[in-house]
Amino acid sequence: MWLVLVSTVVIGFIAYKLFFRNSKNIFKEHGIREIDTSKFMSILDILLARKGMPEVDNYVYKAMGSEKYCGIHELGTPVILIKDMELIKKILIKDFDHFVDRRKFFAEADEVLQKSLPMLEGEEWKGVRASVSPTFTTGKIRRMMEFFNSVGKEWVESLSEKAKANPSPDGSVTIDVIKVINQYTVDVIASAVFGFNAGTIKNPDSPFAKYAESLADFSKLKLVKMAIIFGLPKLNKILKLKMMDPEAIGFFERILDQGLKKRLSGETTKCNDFLQLLVEAHNGKLKGEGNDELGSFEKDAHIELKGGEKKKQWLTEQTMNSQSLIFFFAGFGTTSNALTFAAYALAVHQDVQDKLRKEVGKIMKPDGNLDYDDLSTLVYLNMVVCEVLRRFPAGARLERSCVKDYKDNDSGLFVPKGTVVFVPSNALHYDEQYYDNPDKFDPEHFSPEKKAQRNPYAYMPFGIGPRNCIGMRFALVETKAAIAHLVHNFRIQTTKKTPVPITGLWAGFGYTAPKGLELKLTPLNK
Template sequence: MLVPIALLVGVLTLVAWWVHQTFTYWKRRGIPHDPPKIPLGNTSELMKTMQLSHILKRTYFKYKNKTDGPFVGFYVFAKRFLVVTDIDFVKTVLIRDFDKFHDRGIFHNERDDPLTANLTTIEGQKWRTLRQKLTPTFTSGKMKNMFPTVLNVGDELIRVFDEKISSSSPQTLEVTNLLARFTADVIGVCAFGLECNSLRDPNAEFVRMGESAINERRYGRLVDLLLFGAPKLSAKLGIKTLLQPVEDFYMNIVKDTIEYRNKNKVSRNDFMDMLIDMKLKYDSGNKEDGITFNELAAQAFIFFLAGFETSSTTMGFALFELACNQDIQDKLRTEIDGVLKKHNGKLDYDSMRELTYLEKVIDETLRKHPVVAHLVRITTKPYVHSNPKYSIDRDIGVLVPTLGIHHDPEFYPEPEKFIPERFDEDQVKQRPACTFLPFGDGPRNCIGLRFGRMQVIVGMALLIHNYKFELHPTKTSVPIKYKVKNILLSADGGINLNVSKIARQ
């Protein structure tokens, strides 16, 4: 009887010691931080009353310029993180000392859950090699080839809007769902060569599977904690995150697309063509320049997932801000109408680049509502600071509070106001590096930002040219309320706007 009791006491003592060591890490280092609550750390409000990016924003403003170092301590459950509070140290993490902070520490399981092993999650040399292989697929020349395809889907978006706004009086529309279906169709055709028809069918499989991949997981909260806290152990245990129907759906689409194009000698100059070329190199023995089938499927999957949600959400936020600021909407419409008139009513890749005020509207939207509102890195090598107290051990998480930086009046006076002129060239030059981070920065920035911007510009240009967007007196939430249970910023309840057709002579 005494032996089991002794073992129990020993185990409990060990657990108590581990908990104490874990949750006093920053205190023992002398690093400023909010006292953690066991077992939730500094995230007791997470996904209950606050979104993570808003918790980080609060921490950023609480400690910025109030400590003797560039960051403060933070606990996400039992995992040790630091929150960067100095803008120059953001540059250190993302650019200057990138070799010490190049991984994200996100779960991926190449063997059992192959779609999770994509460019956003993989690490080290494997990431570097794949990034080098994929970078040529996102050049401006490749974007120009894909532009007509994006424009065709944009024209379909306008036809769908026209059908919903048949009368002369304004119609109330929830715009985020329509915009998600637009981006699903754009990426479906560019990444997979498929006419998804999501705009015509609200229940289209592409949209349903995309939403399922973002919002649903195989397991409950406890397994999610393991995936977050010990991603490498989780992979070794063979844990999968994606639901099986989601994995099967994307794997089968990729397989069928490759077989069809190879069999019928189909070439579309799209993203899938470029991936297939790399797979053919691998199959012919050129493994250095090629990719495997699973690697191809994973990149097509993340290209769809990343562009589908972020681009449509950005467009929704932009339409909301333009509805709140009619003078800006009028100014933007004048620019768009002028560029279209100059080019015989047609938008093409070159004329798109003349929409400079639209670019600023999009940038200001991304500043005020960055869909990816914080960045995560993991210290892959010890970092030595001039003040030894602020040196960083290996495997410490780094959180860059993008939302806080974007709302910092030091960089953006009156940050709650929507002012596209903040992105006039002279104003941009006056701000320090890394004060605008909707796509990240440095070697691990968003590889698809050119494509994402292109589809947003096309969609916004066509919508503002054809319609006026106004706030609904009761259905539009002002200011926007964000979903607290999402990792990405998105509007709770969608964005309901009054939409009316622009009368033209």
């Protein structure tokens, strides 16, 4: 493995030198200030995963001062960083027709993922997105609340049993946070996507749990592969590196394929899971519900299909399998990470935990269930979750690829076709212009008063515009339900081994918690 790692880095370094030497300087040609990042982070830092690209984004964001945009080279590829709020709104929403696509990320060898929404381009993306969007409205997520409750209660019961079996004087149990959180998210996503009982809470060593964990695990080798796949796509056409474990992908593909065929044939009883909703969309039977609500997030993402586009069947079996797989992967990995950081933050900030517990106690049913509408009324819980996503982002930048030459007369920005532009959302989340004491974990950053004073585009954990995260509502409800179950039943505390402050790892554009993170849970007498 290490031989492969070293060889890949050496080849990548050589390729970088060649591509960089031959790359065209579009910045000088179009009057865009270029900021040299080589002194902050070298090519070897990137290829050896010693630093993450978001750290470079933060460096550039500060170095550009009050300028609205600038250019940098990433592994020889010229990209443009956008800092100005009005420009951000134009590129992500108003002038979206110029920036429909994203940069290709998954290798061509990861075939099934090429048909997933994040990777689709042009008209095909537009058609699939419009077809899939109705599966994530509030009414549909409300139907899935049964999964959040059943898995949440089983999760709490399992943790309580572990605490009872622990000889600790205070009745507490020490947990590996990531592993315990993964058990909840895998079982929820498996139920909500596949209509499948993964059983990882009861059996953490099941094949389902093993393969799910391998997809979400970011080893050193995987980070190097990501650097090559993402930064040197021409080189990867030769190397054909795969970011995802082929065995794990195959395992979930087989489950999805079998489940989808049964749904399409009508062999399986109708369920409230994502796969069933896709089948309903495929058959033209997915209708809106009276309780579907559209916030600004959905309104900014609205796509209008033309007559011929509406009639076309965009949801093939392969496309539906790809959407289910990426939903499972993204929903499991990113939500697990957010919940891990939430548990950590609550353990470190006991005052926040106490206030949150009091609020949750007002809506928790005697049988341990949570009501969807009641959950949405918890203002402080929403503030806590927003602050977790600000401090520990699942995605630290938003990228768009320019599909046709773009000129903004107000700022003077010209973007040639094929150029990648990006918004450094993590840097915005830590800008003192928008957040008082941004390095401090403080849910008050998202009090109704603070939010009203702040530019809405200074906070974008799920993106903005038509290519925002389609699963935002699902992810938020899943996260809030887990936190509510946790704080209502346990006091979360640090141990002697818990790092304070925490030091995570940049994996791609997301910040991940350190492996082996330890916390202590003490059951509360209800």
